[in-house]
Amino acid sequence: MKYLCLIYNDEGAAGKMGKAEGEAMMADYFAFTEGIKQSGHLVGGNALQPTQTATTVRVRQNKVSTTDGPFAETKEQLGGYYLVEAKDLNDAIQVAARIPGARTGSIEVRPIMVFG
Amino acid sequence: MDARDRINDIYRSDSRRVLATLIRLLGDFDLAEEAMHDAFMAALDTWPRDGVPASPRAWLVSTGRFKAIDRLRCGARFDAAVDEIARQVDASVPPASDADVDDLDDDRLRLIFTCCHPALHPDARIALTLREVCGLETEQIAKAFLTSAPTLAQRIVRAKNKIRDAKIPYQVPVREELPDRLAAVLHVVYLVFNEGYSASAGDSLTRPDLSGEAIRLGRLLVELLPEPEAIGLLALMLLHDARRAARTSDSGELVLLDAQDRALWNRAQMDEGRALVERALRPRSPASPKPPQPAKAGPYSLQAAISAVHAEAADAASTDWPQIVALYDILMRLEPSPVVELNRAAAVAMRDGPEAGLALVDAILSRGDLADYHFAHSAKADLCRRLGRRDEAITAYERALALTTQTPERRFIEKRLTDLRQV
Numbered sequence: 001m002k003y004l005c006l007i008y009n010d011e012g013a014a015g016k017m018g019k020a021e022g023e024a025m026m027a028d029y030f031a032f033t034e035g036i037k038q039s040g041h042l043v044g045g046n047a048l049q050p051t052q053t054a055t056t057v058r059v060r061q062n063k064v065s066t067t068d069g070p071f072a073e074t075k076e077q078l079g080g081y082y083l084v085e086a087k088d089l090n091d092a093i094q095v096a097a098r099i100p101g102a103r104t105g106s107i108e109v110r111p112i113m114v115f116g
Numbered sequence: 117m118d119a120r121d122r123i124n125d126i127y128r129s130d131s132r133r134v135l136a137t138l139i140r141l142l143g144d145f146d147l148a149e150e151a152m153h154d155a156f157m158a159a160l161d162t163w164p165r166d167g168v169p170a171s172p173r174a175w176l177v178s179t180g181r182f183k184a185i186d187r188l189r190c191g192a193r194f195d196a197a198v199d200e201i202a203r204q205v206d207a208s209v210p211p212a213s214d215a216d217v218d219d220l221d222d223d224r225l226r227l228i229f230t231c232c233h234p235a236l237h238p239d240a241r242i243a244l245t246l247r248e249v250c251g252l253e254t255e256q257i258a259k260a261f262l263t264s265a266p267t268l269a270q271r272i273v274r275a276k277n278k279i280r281d282a283k284i285p286y287q288v289p290v291r292e293e294l295p296d297r298l299a300a301v302l303h304v305v306y307l308v309f310n311e312g313y314s315a316s317a318g319d320s321l322t323r324p325d326l327s328g329e330a331i332r333l334g335r336l337l338v339e340l341l342p343e344p345e346a347i348g349l350l351a352l353m354l355l356h357d358a359r360r361a362a363r364t365s366d367s368g369e370l371v372l373l374d375a376q377d378r379a380l381w382n383r384a385q386m387d388e389g390r391a392l393v394e395r396a397l398r399p400r401s402p403a404s405p406k407p408p409q410p411a412k413a414g415p416y417s418l419q420a421a422i423s424a425v426h427a428e429a430a431d432a433a434s435t436d437w438p439q440i441v442a443l444y445d446i447l448m449r450l451e452p453s454p455v456v457e458l459n460r461a462a463a464v465a466m467r468d469g470p471e472a473g474l475a476l477v478d479a480i481l482s483r484g485d486l487a488d489y490h491f492a493h494s495a496k497a498d499l500c501r502r503l504g505r506r507d508e509a510i511t512a513y514e515r516a517l518a519l520t521t522q523t524p525e526r527r528f529i530e531k532r533l534t535d536l537r538q539v
Contacts, residue, residue: 001283088285089235090293111282 002043002112003084003092008076009105011050028100036084041095045082076105083112119163126172127156132251134176136223140286141177142184142205145248145276150187151180158183181205224249225288225340228333231275232301233284240275241304243268249336250329260326261311298341302349302416305333309353313360327357344396348417351392355423358385370528374432386427393417393424410446418447437467454485458492465499474499490519494529501536510536 017025029047036042051070058065070077079101086092089109096107131152138148155176169175188202231244242261246252254272258265278284289297312326334350362376371377396417397410410421422443429435444460457480465473477496486492497512510533517529 088283090285090287090289093235109282 001086001088001092001114003086003089003096004110004112005082005084005092005096005099006078006108006110007080007082007099007101007105008074008108009079009101010075011077011079013104014079015050025100032098032100033082035098036082036095041084041086041091043083043085045080047080048078050079051077079105119168120160122168122172123156123159123163126159126176130173130176131156132227132249133224134173134180135248136227137173137177138180138184140223140226141181143201143286144280147184147187148180151184152176154183154187155180222340224336226286228301228337229288229297230279230284230286232297232304233279234297234300235282235284236275236278237271240271240278241300242307243271244275245304245333246308246329247272250333252329256325294343298343298345301337302345305330305337305353306349306416308333309356313356327353327360331357338392345414345416347392348396348414348420351389351396351420352416352423354385354392355389355420355427358382358389358427364524368524369531370524373426378431381427389420390424390427393420397421410443413446415447415451418443418450422447435466437463441467454480454492455489458486458489458495462495465502470499470502474503488519490516490525493519497532501532506536506539 033042033045054068054070056067056069056071058067082095082099084092084095086095089111092109092111096102096109099107101107134155135148135152138151139145142148142151158179159172159176163169185202185205188198188205191198228245228249231248232241236244243257246257246260247254252260254269255265258268261268309327309330312328312330331350331353334346334353337346338350358381359373359376361382362378362380363371365371397413410418413421422440425436425439425443440463441460444456444463447456448460458477461473461476461480464476474496477492477499480486481492481496493512493516497509497516500506500509500512513529513533513536517526517533520526520529
């Protein structure tokens with residue numbers, strides 16, 4: 001069963017990270033990704049550019065409106081995601097807990113809708 | 117004894133077990149519940165005629181499973197997905213004897229751990245456990261927790277949906293996860309017991325049926341998973357419950373521990389509790405003659421040990437207060453919380469005098485902790501009263517009164533206020 005792991009973190013704090021700290025974080029993510037590739041959990045994943053680069057699109061009564069920024073201002077911001085294949089929720093939770101961002105932020109684990 | 121009586125007995129003693137196994141075989145709570153009822157209906161139909169089977173539980177599980185497949189097949193005419201489920205259920209192996217039904221990881225354990233899964237809302241865990249593991253009706257649970265039946269029913273439905281949609285597995289957690297997962301289960305049991313032991317609102321100080329359910333759950337846990345903290349929690353519940361008759365006077369008034377008529381304590385239950393405390397505190401290697409080690413115990417076992425010290429005393433005055441303070445010291449290291457600190461302060465007051473206890477209570481309150489906890493203010497009031505500081509006692513009791521909604525406790529505080537104002 002597939003789950004989406006949404007990685008939320010305080011962008012501001014991440015931005016203030018020193019070079020060494022930043023490199024260590026990247027190394028952790030690389031190791032984690034390799035790990036779940038090996039274990040067969042990895043389906044996909046990406047880091048996202050920060051929320052300053054975000055644009056929110058809405059269409060109401062056929063009018064397209066675009067606004068600068070994420071859809072809502074939140075204390076922690078969406079910074080990336082992993083799409084994983086897991087046996088059940090316990091398995092998915094175990095994977096999510098190993099995401100480096102889980103140590104400082106929050107990971108939302110949501111099952112993918114299966115139709116039909 | 118005729119077949120109907122046997123069926124009633126078996127329903128009382130084994131329906132939860134049958135349900136737990138059916139949930140495993142069918143992979144769905146609602147399907148399993150229907151299947152179980154169908155199975156018992158079938159038993160009422162055939163056992164009076166054919167006799168009670170040699171392995172009743174296995175018969176009920178098998179029958180339930182077949183009935184479920186029938187139900188699914190009827191629905192499958194309209195839904196391919198349901199037909200697939202029916203195929204899967206058909207492929208799962210039904211038990212041939214009771215021995216098959218009692219596999220190593222008792223299905224009841226699977227059920228308890230699933231109902232108490234951390235991914236479920238805390239309120240939902242309690243409701244689901246009481247419904248599925250204890251077999252209480254939704255109305256009973258709603259009444260016990262002073263919520264409306266529809267609200268509670270919704271909570272249970274949402275929880276079952278989450279289990280199904282997010283695929284929470286029907287499993288006993290692996291060794292590495294067990295401590296945290298067991299803690300979640302024990303917490304649910306503790307909340308249920310607490311709600312029954314000292315109801316948070318309403319006219320009756322205790323709701324014995326809830327405490328009874330919690331104790332039954334505790335016993336089941338110890339039987340299936342004799343971990344020290346499970347044993348400790350059962351001990352704690354038995355020891356507290358043993359004092360129930362003495363906690364309220366004939367007119368429903370609250371009676372504090374130091375004023376309780378100890379002749380009303382259930383001594384047999386206290387003895388059982390004390391024996392369990394010993395077991396919970398005993399070091400892991402059974403062959404070792406080492407004495408109990410409170411320093412390594414978990415929080416429930418420690419609280420049970422404190423309760424046991426009270427149980428050993430013939431009256432309040434001869435209670436081993438230094439021992440109680442020592443146990444609270446250990447508990448504070450494990451679970452440093454203002455409430456534990458408050459209870460320790462009360463014990464220090466008994467060991468060293470009200471002045472010492474009051475200093476500790478004031479320290480907690482001046483930090484801003486427990487500002488809305490009525491026990492903190494009534495503890496402070498009591499200590500002020502013992503020190504003859506009348507005005508401070510009145511102020512503190514008034515604060516406590518404003519914070520408690522429970523009728524017997526309100527009456528107790530009001531009486532104290534009346535006595536103080538008369539001086």
